[in-house]
Amino acid sequence: MKKIVLFQLGLLAIACGPSKMLPTPEIIEEAPKNSTKEVTAFAKEENVSKTLKYLTSDELEGRNSGSKGIEKAAVYLENILKENGIKPYFKSYRDTLSNYEKTSYNIVGYIEGTDPVLKNEFVIIGAHYDHIGKIAAVNGDDIGNGANDNAAGTTSVTEVAKYFAQAKSNKRSLLFVFFSAEEKGLLGSKHLAAKLKQQNMNLYFMFNYEMVGVPMQNRDMLMYITGFGKSNMAAKMNEYSGDKLVGYIPAETKYMLFRASDNFPFYDEFNVPAQTVSTFDFENFQFYHQPDDEFELMNTAHITTVVNKTIPVLEKMMNAPTKEIKLNEK
Numbered sequence: 001m002k003k004i005v006l007f008q009l010g011l012l013a014i015a016c017g018p019s020k021m022l023p024t025p026e027i028i029e030e031a032p033k034n035s036t037k038e039v040t041a042f043a044k045e046e047n048v049s050k051t052l053k054y055l056t057s058d059e060l061e062g063r064n065s066g067s068k069g070i071e072k073a074a075v076y077l078e079n080i081l082k083e084n085g086i087k088p089y090f091k092s093y094r095d096t097l098s099n100y101e102k103t104s105y106n107i108v109g110y111i112e113g114t115d116p117v118l119k120n121e122f123v124i125i126g127a128h129y130d131h132i133g134k135i136a137a138v139n140g141d142d143i144g145n146g147a148n149d150n151a152a153g154t155t156s157v158t159e160v161a162k163y164f165a166q167a168k169s170n171k172r173s174l175l176f177v178f179f180s181a182e183e184k185g186l187l188g189s190k191h192l193a194a195k196l197k198q199q200n201m202n203l204y205f206m207f208n209y210e211m212v213g214v215p216m217q218n219r220d221m222l223m224y225i226t227g228f229g230k231s232n233m234a235a236k237m238n239e240y241s242g243d244k245l246v247g248y249i250p251a252e253t254k255y256m257l258f259r260a261s262d263n264f265p266f267y268d269e270f271n272v273p274a275q276t277v278s279t280f281d282f283e284n285f286q287f288y289h290q291p292d293d294e295f296e297l298m299n300t301a302h303i304t305t306v307v308n309k310t311i312p313v314l315e316k317m318m319n320a321p322t323k324e325i326k327l328n329e330k
Helices: 045-055 068-083 147-167 187-198 233-241 250-254 264-270 300-319
Strands: 026-028 039-041 094-096 105-111 122-128 133-138 141-144 173-179 203-209 223-225 274-278
Touching: 039 300, 045 068, 045 147, 045 300, 068 105, 068 147, 068 173, 094 187, 105 147, 105 187, 122 147, 122 187, 122 300, 147 173, 147 203, 147 300, 173 187, 187 264, 203 264, 203 300, 223 233, 233 300, 264 274
Parallel strands: 122 173, 122 203, 203 274
Antiparallel strands: 026 039, 094 105, 105 173, 133 141, 223 274
């Protein structure tokens, strides 16, 4: 998440149900404390942990855009798409950035919609997979592993993609996008949004995961959504879930978070609902852009809950007979 200010410890940083094709999903016994509903387990914590652990490993050296480390992450994500039968949207999974001096790629997977009419409309589900690479050392550690920012979001998208690849329940067509160069100024999403706009894509909405690695405390929601008042997305998500899934926190407005992640270029280019969900609330994680943003500090059960709570909601959103998610009038 770019251009946010964190005052934690004196740090200042600017910068519809499951398809019948699926096995019967299990029920997680312990729902989130802010929820009265059980959580259906579409994703499993062991798979979340596996992907997250690799993306945050020192081998990837902080996943800086254009680096050897992020190349390994790109290959890993491509393989997940390939293994799950998700096709490239372009000639390959790699969408080469035109606005960054080092060769960098968005990774883009595609699942065609099942409805003969609605498949001409698109939904984008994304997260940035880059981070900041080598940084000033703390206790001898100079790798910004970026577990919360944003390997957690990237991992969430991989699990959502796996579900829809197996369920084949999406009436509208889906793009699963892992953005590069977010940390350089949203360059990956700016590049792709402009490219797809030039191709006249009929985009319904864009949904972005950012920093979902640890739960919020003392909140009456699982996540908050950026651009809360921009559209009715939050209200529809809560309606579809039958729960207080997403809400508003004042920091979202104070730090202009709507403009700070990869949702914004799609709103800017397409003028459609394009928003980010997050559980980083400026109080629950103190290692933003620091070497201690490590796998060991992530709550993989929480990330799994985020995935499992958003999958059925996204399914209802993308399969609505009309475009129910709408921008609010200004």
